[in-house]
Amino acid sequence: xxxxxxxxxxxxxxxxAGCQTNEEAMVSIDQLSISSEGLADxxxxxxxxxxxxxxxxxxxxxxxxxxxxxxxxxxxxxxISASFYVAADTKQSGVYRRDDIGEKQRxxxxxxxxxxxxxxxxxxxxxxENENRRLKVLFTSGDEVHEKLLEWEAVEGLKSxxx
Numbered sequence: 663x664x665x666x667x668x669x670x671x672x673x674x675x676x677x678x679a680g681c682q683t684n685e686e687a688m689v690s691i692d693q694l695s696i697s698s699e700g701l702a703d704x705x706x707x708x709x710x711x712x713x714x715x716x717x718x719x720x721x722x723x724x725x726x727x728x729x730x731x732x733x734x735x736x737x738x739x740x741x742i743s744a745s746f747y748v749a750a751d752t753k754q755s756g757v758y759r760r761d762d763i764g765e766k767q768r769x770x771x772x773x774x775x776x777x778x779x780x781x782x783x784x785x786x787x788x789x790x791e792n793e794n795r796r797l798k799v800l801f802t803s804g805d806e807v808h809e810k811l812l813e814w815e816a817v818e819g820l821k822s823x824x825x
Contacts, residue, residue: 687717687808689799691780693815694755700821701757703787708763709816711755713748713780721803723748723772726780728817731794741789742820747781748772755779774801786822793818 692712701707715721726746728736736742747766766781797812 687719687721687801687803687810688715689774689801689810689812690714691797691812691814692755694757695815696757696819696821700789700823701784701786702759703822703824704785705759706761707784707786708758708760709756709782709784710749710753710758710763711780711814711816712751713778715774715776715778717803719804721774721801721808723769723774724800724802724807725798726769726800727798729796729798729811730792733798733811735798736795738787741787741822742784743786744782744784747783749779749781751777751779753779753781782816784820786820789820789822791819791821795820 691714694709694711696709728742728744730736730740736744746769748769749764749766753764763781763783772778795817797814797817799810799812801808801810
């Protein structure tokens with residue numbers, strides 16, 4: 663009888679441990695492609711797309727940047743000057759050429775909700791497409807800093823044309 667009770671407890675423990683889910687934090691962004699002609703050099707653009715969060719705990723953004731295949735930041739020395747913001751999920755997706763996009767919040771310290779909008783403000787100078795560019799998202803969750811690299815057509819397909 664003792665042996666059966668012991669086996670029952672062991673099997674119950676294994677089943678309970680196997681059924682527990684260890685949900686991983688996930689960020690995602692809707693795909694959005696850029697015009698095949700590219701964006702005009704030196705002009706101010708906003709690229710707006712839905713940005714989603716799912717995870718077991720609350721999360722707060724730390725930084726968002728464009729990185730190359732080695733994970734190094736892409737910046738104005740490579741012809742791309744980009745800043746990132748977050749806004750309500752009601753903003754219309756697309757590529758806009760204007761000086762202002764309306765209400766937006768800085769990325770650092772933004773508490774993620776299930777759905778929000780990512781705003782990338784950028785200027786390009788002699789940029790070619792590069793399928794190795796990624797969007798690097800840093801966020802904190804559960805007292806840990808997490809990093810996610812996202813494939814996003816909007817950064818892979820960035821290219822400029824003479825204005």
